[in-house]
Amino acid sequence: MSESVERVAVQVDRLCWSGILLGLAFTMTNVQQFAAAGSQPWSPAWCAAWLLDPMVSLVLLAILRAEQVTAQHGVRMGGWVRAAKWFTLAATYVMNTWSAFMAGSAALVVLHSVPPLVVFVAAEAVTELRDKLVVPVDGPAPEPVAPTPRTSFAEYLAVAQAARTRGVKVTPAWVREVTGCSRGLSSRLAAALAEQEVRP
Template structure:
Protein backbone atom coordinates (compact mmCIF):
# COMPACT_ATOMS: atom_id res chain seq x y z
CA UNK A 1 0.00 0.00 0.00
CA UNK A 2 1.32 3.36 -0.97
CA UNK A 3 1.30 5.93 1.82
CA UNK A 4 1.14 9.56 0.83
CA UNK A 5 2.72 11.92 3.34
CA UNK A 6 1.82 15.53 3.65
CA UNK A 7 4.75 17.74 2.78
CA UNK A 8 6.24 19.39 5.83
CA UNK A 9 5.52 23.05 6.40
CA UNK A 10 8.32 25.38 5.35
CA UNK A 11 10.75 26.24 8.13
CA UNK A 12 9.90 29.51 9.70
CA UNK A 13 12.44 32.09 8.78
CA UNK A 14 14.27 33.93 11.56
CA UNK A 15 12.93 37.41 12.08
CA UNK A 16 15.13 40.39 11.31
CA UNK A 17 15.11 41.49 14.94
CA UNK A 18 16.13 38.04 16.16
CA UNK A 19 18.93 37.80 13.62
CA UNK A 20 20.25 41.24 14.55
CA UNK A 21 20.10 40.37 18.25
CA UNK A 22 22.04 37.16 17.65
CA UNK A 23 24.67 38.96 15.58
CA UNK A 24 24.99 41.68 18.22
CA UNK A 25 25.50 39.07 20.92
CA UNK A 26 28.14 37.32 18.82
CA UNK A 27 29.92 40.62 18.14
CA UNK A 28 29.88 41.54 21.82
CA UNK A 29 31.33 38.15 22.76
CA UNK A 30 34.02 38.52 20.11
CA UNK A 31 34.97 42.00 21.34
CA UNK A 32 35.09 40.72 24.91
CA UNK A 33 37.53 37.98 23.93
CA UNK A 34 39.63 40.33 21.81
CA UNK A 35 39.94 42.76 24.74
CA UNK A 36 41.24 40.11 27.14
CA UNK A 37 44.81 40.88 28.23
CA UNK A 38 46.01 37.41 27.26
CA UNK A 39 44.66 37.84 23.73
CA UNK A 40 46.15 41.33 23.44
CA UNK A 41 49.49 40.03 24.68
CA UNK A 42 49.42 37.20 22.13
CA UNK A 43 48.67 39.63 19.28
CA UNK A 44 51.46 41.94 20.42
CA UNK A 45 53.87 39.02 20.61
CA UNK A 46 53.03 38.14 17.02
CA UNK A 47 53.64 41.73 15.94
CA UNK A 48 56.89 41.76 17.92
CA UNK A 49 58.05 38.61 16.14
CA UNK A 50 57.23 40.13 12.73
CA UNK A 51 59.05 43.36 13.61
CA UNK A 52 62.10 41.43 14.78
CA UNK A 53 62.24 39.29 11.64
CA UNK A 54 61.88 42.26 9.28
CA UNK A 55 64.42 44.40 11.13
CA UNK A 56 66.94 41.59 11.40
CA UNK A 57 66.55 40.82 7.70
CA UNK A 58 67.18 44.46 6.80
CA UNK A 59 70.17 44.71 9.15
CA UNK A 60 71.78 41.51 7.87
CA UNK A 61 71.24 42.51 4.23
CA UNK A 62 72.67 45.97 4.89
CA UNK A 63 75.73 44.54 6.59
CA UNK A 64 76.16 42.07 3.74
CA UNK A 65 76.18 44.95 1.26
CA UNK A 66 78.81 46.82 3.23
CA UNK A 67 81.11 43.78 3.45
CA UNK A 68 82.38 44.12 -0.12
CA UNK A 69 83.01 47.86 0.29
CA UNK A 70 84.90 47.37 3.54
CA UNK A 71 86.99 44.60 1.99
CA UNK A 72 87.90 46.86 -0.92
CA UNK A 73 88.82 49.60 1.53
CA UNK A 74 90.97 47.29 3.66
CA UNK A 75 92.65 45.49 0.75
CA UNK A 76 93.80 48.69 -0.91
CA UNK A 77 95.92 47.75 -3.91
CA UNK A 78 96.67 44.19 -2.78
CA UNK A 79 96.64 41.51 -5.45
CA UNK A 80 93.55 39.34 -5.66
CA UNK A 81 93.83 36.13 -3.59
CA UNK A 82 96.96 37.38 -1.89
CA UNK A 83 97.23 37.13 1.90
CA UNK A 84 96.41 40.85 2.50
CA UNK A 85 93.47 40.57 0.10
CA UNK A 86 92.10 37.53 1.95
CA UNK A 87 92.72 39.07 5.38
CA UNK A 88 90.77 42.15 4.33
CA UNK A 89 87.58 40.05 4.29
CA UNK A 90 87.89 39.60 8.07
CA UNK A 91 87.56 43.30 8.88
CA UNK A 92 83.85 43.74 8.21
CA UNK A 93 82.72 40.52 9.98
CA UNK A 94 84.78 41.58 13.00
CA UNK A 95 82.81 44.81 13.29
CA UNK A 96 79.47 43.33 12.24
CA UNK A 97 79.57 40.42 14.69
CA UNK A 98 80.13 42.79 17.60
CA UNK A 99 77.21 44.93 16.42
CA UNK A 100 74.94 41.91 16.04
CA UNK A 101 75.87 40.67 19.52
CA UNK A 102 74.92 44.04 21.01
CA UNK A 103 71.62 44.14 19.13
CA UNK A 104 70.78 40.58 20.21
CA UNK A 105 71.44 41.47 23.84
CA UNK A 106 69.32 44.60 23.55
CA UNK A 107 66.53 42.46 22.17
CA UNK A 108 66.31 40.66 25.52
CA UNK A 109 66.95 43.64 27.80
CA UNK A 110 64.33 45.75 26.01
CA UNK A 111 61.79 42.96 26.43
CA UNK A 112 62.17 43.03 30.22
CA UNK A 113 62.89 46.78 30.44
CA UNK A 114 66.36 46.33 31.83
CA UNK A 115 68.61 49.30 31.16
CA UNK A 116 72.07 48.73 29.81
CA UNK A 117 75.15 50.76 30.64
CA UNK A 118 76.52 53.64 28.57
CA UNK A 119 79.27 51.50 27.08
CA UNK A 120 76.71 49.36 25.29
CA UNK A 121 75.41 52.32 23.29
CA UNK A 122 78.94 53.63 22.74
CA UNK A 123 80.02 50.28 21.34
CA UNK A 124 76.99 50.16 19.06
CA UNK A 125 77.57 53.67 17.76
CA UNK A 126 81.30 53.03 17.29
CA UNK A 127 80.73 49.91 15.22
CA UNK A 128 78.13 51.69 13.11
CA UNK A 129 80.38 54.74 12.64
CA UNK A 130 83.33 52.53 11.72
CA UNK A 131 81.22 50.73 9.13
CA UNK A 132 80.05 54.02 7.66
CA UNK A 133 83.54 55.52 7.42
CA UNK A 134 85.05 52.44 5.80
CA UNK A 135 82.18 52.31 3.28
CA UNK A 136 82.34 55.94 2.21
CA UNK A 137 86.05 56.75 2.55
CA UNK A 138 86.96 55.90 -1.03
CA UNK A 139 84.00 57.88 -2.41
CA UNK A 140 84.89 60.92 -0.30
CA UNK A 141 88.53 60.69 -1.41
CA UNK A 142 87.49 60.46 -5.06
CA UNK A 143 85.03 63.33 -4.71
CA UNK A 144 82.16 61.20 -6.00
CA UNK A 145 78.88 62.52 -4.65
CA UNK A 146 76.89 59.65 -6.13
CA UNK A 147 79.33 57.16 -4.58
CA UNK A 148 78.98 58.80 -1.18
CA UNK A 149 75.19 58.62 -1.40
CA UNK A 150 75.21 55.04 -2.62
CA UNK A 151 77.57 53.80 0.09
CA UNK A 152 75.92 55.89 2.82
CA UNK A 153 72.43 54.44 2.49
CA UNK A 154 73.07 50.86 3.74
CA UNK A 155 75.10 51.85 6.87
CA UNK A 156 72.61 54.58 7.74
CA UNK A 157 69.69 52.19 7.32
CA UNK A 158 71.42 49.73 9.63
CA UNK A 159 72.07 52.52 12.14
CA UNK A 160 68.46 53.75 12.10
CA UNK A 161 67.07 50.20 12.28
CA UNK A 162 69.37 49.34 15.20
CA UNK A 163 68.13 52.35 17.15
CA UNK A 164 64.47 52.05 16.16
CA UNK A 165 64.07 48.34 16.85
CA UNK A 166 65.06 48.75 20.50
CA UNK A 167 62.50 51.51 21.02
CA UNK A 168 59.85 49.51 19.18
CA UNK A 169 60.38 46.50 21.42
CA UNK A 170 60.07 48.71 24.50
CA UNK A 171 56.82 50.25 23.24
CA UNK A 172 55.39 46.84 22.41
CA UNK A 173 56.17 45.74 25.96
CA UNK A 174 54.37 48.85 27.22
CA UNK A 175 51.38 47.89 25.08
CA UNK A 176 51.12 44.53 26.84
CA UNK A 177 51.46 46.17 30.26
CA UNK A 178 48.81 48.75 29.34
CA UNK A 179 46.42 45.97 28.35
CA UNK A 180 46.81 44.26 31.74
CA UNK A 181 46.51 47.57 33.59
CA UNK A 182 43.31 48.43 31.71
CA UNK A 183 41.85 45.02 32.45
CA UNK A 184 42.74 45.32 36.14
CA UNK A 185 41.15 48.78 36.36
CA UNK A 186 37.93 47.81 34.60
CA UNK A 187 37.39 44.35 36.04
CA UNK A 188 34.83 44.16 38.89
CA UNK A 189 35.99 42.85 42.24
CA UNK A 190 34.24 39.66 43.17
CA UNK A 191 33.64 38.56 46.72
CA UNK A 192 35.44 35.31 45.97
CA UNK A 193 38.50 37.24 44.77
CA UNK A 194 39.01 39.16 47.96
CA UNK A 195 42.13 38.31 49.97
CA UNK A 196 41.60 35.66 52.57
CA UNK A 197 42.09 36.57 56.26
CA UNK A 198 42.55 40.25 55.58
CA UNK A 199 40.51 43.08 56.98
CA UNK A 200 41.12 45.27 53.94
CA UNK A 201 42.59 45.06 50.44
CA UNK A 202 46.32 45.48 50.08
CA UNK A 203 47.17 48.79 48.46
CA UNK A 204 49.42 49.29 45.47
CA UNK A 205 52.06 50.99 47.63
CA UNK A 206 52.12 48.05 50.04
CA UNK A 207 52.56 45.57 47.20
CA UNK A 208 55.36 47.74 45.85
CA UNK A 209 57.14 47.76 49.21
CA UNK A 210 56.96 43.97 49.35
CA UNK A 211 58.39 43.72 45.83
CA UNK A 212 61.19 46.17 46.67
CA UNK A 213 62.11 44.14 49.73
CA UNK A 214 62.10 40.88 47.78
CA UNK A 215 64.18 42.12 44.86
CA UNK A 216 67.89 41.31 44.77
CA UNK A 217 70.54 42.43 42.23
CA UNK A 218 70.53 40.30 39.14
CA UNK A 219 66.84 39.39 39.32
CA UNK A 220 64.86 40.33 36.20
CA UNK A 221 61.76 42.29 37.15
CA UNK A 222 58.90 40.65 35.29
CA UNK A 223 55.15 40.41 36.03
CA UNK A 224 55.51 36.69 36.79
CA UNK A 225 58.31 37.36 39.29
CA UNK A 226 56.23 40.11 40.94
CA UNK A 227 53.28 37.73 41.31
CA UNK A 228 55.50 35.14 42.96
CA UNK A 229 57.08 37.67 45.30
CA UNK A 230 53.93 39.54 46.35
CA UNK A 231 51.01 37.26 45.60
CA UNK A 232 49.23 40.04 43.68
CA UNK A 233 46.84 39.55 40.78
CA UNK A 234 47.95 39.09 37.19
CA UNK A 235 46.68 42.49 36.09
CA UNK A 236 48.30 44.33 38.99
CA UNK A 237 51.63 42.56 38.51
CA UNK A 238 52.33 44.45 35.27
CA UNK A 239 51.86 47.82 36.96
CA UNK A 240 54.03 46.75 39.88
CA UNK A 241 56.77 45.50 37.53
CA UNK A 242 56.78 48.81 35.66
CA UNK A 243 56.84 50.87 38.88
CA UNK A 244 59.60 48.74 40.43
CA UNK A 245 61.68 49.00 37.25
CA UNK A 246 61.38 52.80 37.31
CA UNK A 247 62.41 52.90 40.98
CA UNK A 248 65.40 50.65 40.39
CA UNK A 249 66.53 52.69 37.40
CA UNK A 250 66.32 55.92 39.38
CA UNK A 251 63.39 57.37 37.40
CA UNK A 252 60.79 56.89 40.09
CA UNK A 253 59.41 59.74 42.09
Protein backbone atom coordinates (compact mmCIF):
# COMPACT_ATOMS: atom_id res chain seq x y z
CA MET A 1 0.00 0.00 0.00
CA SER A 2 2.82 2.42 0.90
CA GLU A 3 4.59 1.75 -2.41
CA SER A 4 1.41 2.57 -4.30
CA VAL A 5 1.01 5.90 -2.48
CA GLU A 6 4.67 6.77 -3.07
CA ARG A 7 4.33 5.94 -6.77
CA VAL A 8 1.29 8.21 -7.06
CA ALA A 9 3.14 10.99 -5.22
CA VAL A 10 6.03 10.79 -7.69
CA GLN A 11 3.67 10.81 -10.66
CA VAL A 12 1.74 13.82 -9.34
CA ASP A 13 4.99 15.65 -8.64
CA ARG A 14 6.33 15.03 -12.13
CA LEU A 15 3.08 15.98 -13.85
CA CYS A 16 2.79 19.23 -11.90
CA TRP A 17 6.38 20.19 -12.62
CA SER A 18 5.97 19.30 -16.29
CA GLY A 19 2.94 21.58 -16.47
CA ILE A 20 4.84 24.38 -14.74
CA LEU A 21 7.81 24.06 -17.10
CA LEU A 22 5.60 23.94 -20.20
CA GLY A 23 3.69 26.98 -18.97
CA LEU A 24 6.91 28.90 -18.39
CA ALA A 25 8.19 27.85 -21.82
CA PHE A 26 5.01 29.22 -23.40
CA THR A 27 5.33 32.49 -21.52
CA MET A 28 8.95 32.86 -22.58
CA THR A 29 8.03 33.59 -26.21
CA ASN A 30 5.39 36.12 -25.16
CA VAL A 31 7.78 37.88 -22.81
CA GLN A 32 10.45 37.97 -25.52
CA GLN A 33 8.06 39.70 -27.90
CA PHE A 34 7.07 42.12 -25.15
CA ALA A 35 10.69 42.91 -24.29
CA ALA A 36 11.92 43.09 -27.89
CA ALA A 37 9.34 45.81 -28.67
CA GLY A 38 9.73 45.60 -32.43
CA SER A 39 13.52 45.19 -32.50
CA GLN A 40 15.08 43.65 -35.57
CA PRO A 41 15.52 39.86 -35.34
CA TRP A 42 18.96 38.85 -34.13
CA SER A 43 19.80 42.36 -33.09
CA PRO A 44 21.39 42.80 -29.63
CA ALA A 45 18.09 44.06 -28.19
CA TRP A 46 16.16 41.17 -29.76
CA CYS A 47 18.62 38.59 -28.41
CA ALA A 48 18.75 40.18 -24.96
CA ALA A 49 14.95 40.02 -24.78
CA TRP A 50 15.18 36.23 -24.59
CA LEU A 51 16.98 36.54 -21.26
CA LEU A 52 14.19 38.38 -19.45
CA ASP A 53 11.77 35.50 -18.94
CA PRO A 54 14.41 32.88 -17.98
CA MET A 55 15.78 35.35 -15.43
CA VAL A 56 12.38 35.55 -13.72
CA SER A 57 11.49 31.89 -14.25
CA LEU A 58 14.73 30.52 -12.77
CA VAL A 59 14.22 32.53 -9.59
CA LEU A 60 10.63 31.30 -9.41
CA LEU A 61 11.64 27.66 -9.93
CA ALA A 62 14.33 27.92 -7.26
CA ILE A 63 11.81 29.27 -4.76
CA LEU A 64 9.23 26.61 -5.61
CA ARG A 65 11.76 23.81 -5.25
CA ALA A 66 13.00 25.19 -1.93
CA GLU A 67 9.43 25.47 -0.64
CA GLN A 68 8.76 21.87 -1.61
CA VAL A 69 11.79 20.57 0.27
CA THR A 70 11.29 22.70 3.38
CA ALA A 71 7.60 21.78 3.56
CA GLN A 72 8.52 18.10 3.80
CA HIS A 73 10.59 18.91 6.91
CA GLY A 74 7.98 21.19 8.46
CA VAL A 75 10.04 24.37 7.98
CA ARG A 76 8.01 27.50 7.34
CA MET A 77 9.45 30.01 4.88
CA GLY A 78 9.74 33.70 5.73
CA GLY A 79 7.83 36.62 4.29
CA TRP A 80 10.55 37.59 1.82
CA VAL A 81 10.38 34.18 0.19
CA ARG A 82 6.64 34.42 -0.40
CA ALA A 83 7.02 38.01 -1.56
CA ALA A 84 9.67 36.96 -4.08
CA LYS A 85 7.49 34.12 -5.33
CA TRP A 86 4.42 36.26 -5.84
CA PHE A 87 6.45 39.09 -7.37
CA THR A 88 7.96 36.78 -9.99
CA LEU A 89 4.55 35.25 -10.70
CA ALA A 90 2.95 38.68 -11.03
CA ALA A 91 5.79 39.92 -13.24
CA THR A 92 5.35 36.92 -15.53
CA TYR A 93 1.61 37.55 -15.80
CA VAL A 94 1.96 41.27 -16.52
CA MET A 95 4.63 40.78 -19.19
CA ASN A 96 2.52 38.07 -20.85
CA THR A 97 -0.75 39.97 -20.96
CA TRP A 98 0.35 43.59 -21.36
CA SER A 99 0.25 43.59 -25.15
CA ALA A 100 -3.12 41.81 -25.16
CA PHE A 101 -4.63 44.38 -22.79
CA MET A 102 -3.20 47.24 -24.84
CA ALA A 103 -4.69 45.71 -28.00
CA GLY A 104 -8.07 45.44 -26.29
CA SER A 105 -8.57 41.86 -27.45
CA ALA A 106 -10.43 39.67 -24.98
CA ALA A 107 -9.38 36.53 -26.84
CA LEU A 108 -5.69 37.44 -26.58
CA VAL A 109 -6.09 38.31 -22.91
CA VAL A 110 -7.58 34.88 -22.22
CA LEU A 111 -4.97 33.13 -24.36
CA HIS A 112 -2.04 34.81 -22.65
CA SER A 113 -3.60 34.61 -19.17
CA VAL A 114 -4.16 30.85 -19.04
CA PRO A 115 -0.50 29.69 -18.93
CA PRO A 116 0.60 32.14 -16.18
CA LEU A 117 -2.51 31.38 -14.14
CA VAL A 118 -1.91 27.65 -14.47
CA VAL A 119 1.64 28.23 -13.25
CA PHE A 120 0.27 30.26 -10.32
CA VAL A 121 -2.15 27.54 -9.25
CA ALA A 122 0.30 24.69 -9.80
CA ALA A 123 3.00 26.55 -7.87
CA GLU A 124 0.75 26.67 -4.82
CA ALA A 125 -0.64 23.16 -5.25
CA VAL A 126 2.51 21.18 -5.99
CA THR A 127 4.03 21.67 -2.54
CA GLU A 128 0.86 20.82 -0.65
CA LEU A 129 0.05 17.85 -2.87
CA ARG A 130 3.48 16.34 -2.39
CA ASP A 131 3.38 16.99 1.34
CA LYS A 132 -0.06 15.42 1.83
CA LEU A 133 0.71 12.38 -0.29
CA VAL A 134 4.01 11.67 1.46
CA VAL A 135 2.60 11.92 5.01
CA PRO A 136 0.93 8.46 4.99
CA VAL A 137 4.16 6.93 3.65
CA ASP A 138 6.66 8.62 5.94
CA GLY A 139 4.47 8.66 9.03
CA PRO A 140 5.18 6.17 11.80
CA ALA A 141 3.40 2.86 11.51
CA PRO A 142 0.78 2.34 14.19
CA GLU A 143 1.83 -0.02 16.93
CA PRO A 144 -0.10 -3.29 16.97
CA VAL A 145 -2.67 -3.50 19.73
CA ALA A 146 -2.24 -6.56 21.88
CA PRO A 147 -5.44 -8.58 22.21
CA THR A 148 -7.11 -8.35 25.58
CA PRO A 149 -6.99 -11.76 27.31
CA ARG A 150 -10.40 -13.22 28.13
CA THR A 151 -11.20 -13.95 31.76
CA SER A 152 -12.27 -17.53 32.35
CA PHE A 153 -15.24 -18.71 34.41
CA ALA A 154 -12.93 -20.08 37.09
CA GLU A 155 -11.14 -16.72 37.40
CA TYR A 156 -14.43 -14.85 37.78
CA LEU A 157 -15.54 -17.39 40.36
CA ALA A 158 -12.32 -16.97 42.33
CA VAL A 159 -12.78 -13.19 42.37
CA ALA A 160 -16.35 -13.55 43.62
CA GLN A 161 -15.31 -16.02 46.31
CA ALA A 162 -12.60 -13.66 47.53
CA ALA A 163 -15.05 -10.74 47.69
CA ARG A 164 -17.75 -12.73 49.44
CA THR A 165 -18.16 -12.06 53.15
CA ARG A 166 -20.47 -13.38 55.83
CA GLY A 167 -23.99 -12.07 55.52
CA VAL A 168 -23.69 -11.07 51.85
CA LYS A 169 -26.63 -12.12 49.73
CA VAL A 170 -25.25 -13.55 46.53
CA THR A 171 -27.23 -12.29 43.54
CA PRO A 172 -26.34 -11.85 39.86
CA ALA A 173 -26.25 -8.08 40.42
CA TRP A 174 -23.77 -8.48 43.28
CA VAL A 175 -21.62 -10.81 41.17
CA ARG A 176 -21.52 -8.28 38.33
CA GLU A 177 -20.57 -5.54 40.77
CA VAL A 178 -17.58 -7.37 42.27
CA THR A 179 -16.32 -9.13 39.14
CA GLY A 180 -17.39 -6.90 36.24
CA CYS A 181 -18.63 -9.91 34.29
CA SER A 182 -21.48 -9.92 31.79
CA ARG A 183 -25.14 -10.26 32.73
CA GLY A 184 -25.42 -13.77 31.33
CA LEU A 185 -22.33 -15.01 33.14
CA SER A 186 -23.33 -13.43 36.45
CA SER A 187 -26.32 -15.79 36.76
CA ARG A 188 -24.10 -18.83 36.34
CA LEU A 189 -21.59 -17.50 38.85
CA ALA A 190 -24.32 -16.75 41.38
CA ALA A 191 -25.68 -20.27 40.97
CA ALA A 192 -22.20 -21.75 41.46
CA LEU A 193 -21.67 -19.72 44.63
CA ALA A 194 -25.08 -20.73 45.95
CA GLU A 195 -24.28 -24.38 45.27
CA GLN A 196 -21.04 -24.08 47.22
CA GLU A 197 -22.96 -22.54 50.10
CA VAL A 198 -25.41 -25.43 50.45
CA ARG A 199 -22.85 -28.14 49.75
CA PRO A 200 -22.03 -30.05 52.99
